[in-house]
Amino acid sequence: xxxSIAEVAPELSQVVDELNLxxxxxxxxxxxxxxxxxxxxxxDKNLSNIYRHFVGxxxxxxxxxxxxxxxxxxxxIRIPLRKHLVKTAFxxxxxxxxxxxxxxSIDDSFTEKDRHSKRLENVAWHFDHAxxxxxxxxxxxxxxxxxxxxxxxxxxxxxxxxxYLREETVIRLNRKRRRGNxxxxxxxxxIARQMLKAVKSLIPKGYQIYVLFDSWYASAxxxxxxxxxxxxxxxxxxxxRNLDKVSVKLHNKRLKHKHYKAVRLYAADDEKGTVYRVRSxxxxxxxLDQLVRVLISKRHSGDTHPRYFGSTDTSLSLEDTLAFFRNxxxxxxxxxxxxxxxxxxxxRLWRFESTDxxxxxxxxxxxxxxxxxxxxxxxxxxxxxxxxxxxxHAWHFLQTVCQxxxxxxxxxxxxxxxxxxx
Numbered sequence: 001x002x003x004s005i006a007e008v009a010p011e012l013s014q015v016v017d018e019l020n021l022x023x024x025x026x027x028x029x030x031x032x033x034x035x036x037x038x039x040x041x042x043x044d045k046n047l048s049n050i051y052r053h054f055v056g057x058x059x060x061x062x063x064x065x066x067x068x069x070x071x072x073x074x075x076x077i078r079i080p081l082r083k084h085l086v087k088t089a090f091x092x093x094x095x096x097x098x099x100x101x102x103x104x105s106i107d108d109s110f111t112e113k114d115r116h117s118k119r120l121e122n123v124a125w126h127f128d129h130a131x132x133x134x135x136x137x138x139x140x141x142x143x144x145x146x147x148x149x150x151x152x153x154x155x156x157x158x159x160x161x162x163x164y165l166r167e168e169t170v171i172r173l174n175r176k177r178r179r180g181n182x183x184x185x186x187x188x189x190x191i192a193r194q195m196l197k198a199v200k201s202l203i204p205k206g207y208q209i210y211v212l213f214d215s216w217y218a219s220a221x222x223x224x225x226x227x228x229x230x231x232x233x234x235x236x237x238x239x240x241r242n243l244d245k246v247s248v249k250l251h252n253k254r255l256k257h258k259h260y261k262a263v264r265l266y267a268a269d270d271e272k273g274t275v276y277r278v279r280s281x282x283x284x285x286x287x288l289d290q291l292v293r294v295l296i297s298k299r300h301s302g303d304t305h306p307r308y309f310g311s312t313d314t315s316l317s318l319e320d321t322l323a324f325f326r327n328x329x330x331x332x333x334x335x336x337x338x339x340x341x342x343x344x345x346x347x348r349l350w351r352f353e354s355t356d357x358x359x360x361x362x363x364x365x366x367x368x369x370x371x372x373x374x375x376x377x378x379x380x381x382x383x384x385x386x387x388x389x390x391x392x393h394a395w396h397f398l399q400t401v402c403q404x405x406x407x408x409x410x411x412x413x414x415x416x417x418x419x420x421x422x
Contacts, residue, residue: 045343
């Protein structure tokens with residue numbers, strides 16, 4: 001089997017250089033190589049397999065030491081990368097004449113790991129939404145992170161990714177840690193607030209901010225926190241949430257003889273669109289003083305499990321409210337790329353700090369793909385960006401092979417240089 005990477009892609013290297021990271025040159029080189037390998041190679045994305053695909057046989061142990069022992073932290077990449085992404089997003093938006101609206105979407109994602117994993121500090125038992133049923137909850141072993149995405153106009157970028165640890169996990173890990181090196185427990189809502197605070201100062205003035213999230217984050221405290229900053233909220237609501245002291249589920253039953261309004265929403269690959277039947281109510285949610293518009297949405301008239309949405313911007317039309325909330329779908333796409341395509345599930349570093357650094361490099365790889373997609377009209381999606389990235393590598397790899405073949409008279413030496421050792 002032949003290797004596939006002769007050197008780091010110039011486009012990726014340029015993105016990393018623009019960040020002016022406070023890392024040594026060897027550390028930056030490892031960051032570039034790993035990010036490139038995560039995008040380019042197929043199969044397992046562990047460090048050993050990534051480095052096997054590089055011409056020149058770089059040392060995977062040195063790469064592992066970059067995460068395990070090198071004196072840098074995740075914020076050394078997080079802060080400059082987040083600033084660069086926000087700056088680029090608004091430059092593109094202003095160039096394209098986008099509306100003065102910003103959507104900040106919050107989501108968390110669970111990535112399953114082997115149930116026998118014991119030494120990986122970021123792995124624990126978590127509630128599994130995919131496998132749970134209404135009367136039977138399920139738990140799986142894995143990792144959880146919280147994501148923040150920014151959508152302005154047609155530009156959609158991941159602005160932050162932070163790991164979440166259960167309180168029991170933090171207590172267990174701190175028993176073996178020295179004073180001054182203890183982990184601090186943070187709920188998902190605390191992580192979400194910290195990410196939003198860090199982004200607020202980077203957003204130019206004059207933009208109306210909408211914060212999007214699902215029903216898990218839709219606490220009255222979090223909605224009040226957003227409204228204090230003059231941000232609007234559009235979120236999913238649970239069916240037992242009270243509107244004017246009556247559950248929205250009961251409101252739905254009381255309105256069963258009322259007509260629905262047909263709302264058609266369009267996806268990027270769906271010209272016909274999808275019609276939803278929507279009713280709306282305006283009132284006060286429990287523990288909130290501000291009026292909120294609640295939408296009851298059904299896929300068809302016989303749908304017995306409607307979805308409920310809440311919006312603090314009561315001036316929006318039903319179409320705009322649902323269309324704005326649909327921007328959350330980009331979180332699902334990014335989560336899939338992080339877990340499945342870029343190899344977060346393959347991370348085998350033990351220490352929490354090491355996995356935190358690795359997650360930053362993985363986010364850097366995703367950011368590079370999203371930037372190329374946003375800056376060019378030639379790519380329909382991230383898959384097209386990856387395909388072009390691999391084509392560029394294949395072309396450069398072929399050039400490298402031809403150049404070495406012209407310099408050497410022994411073909412076996414050339415083949416050995418570009419063949420992955422068994």
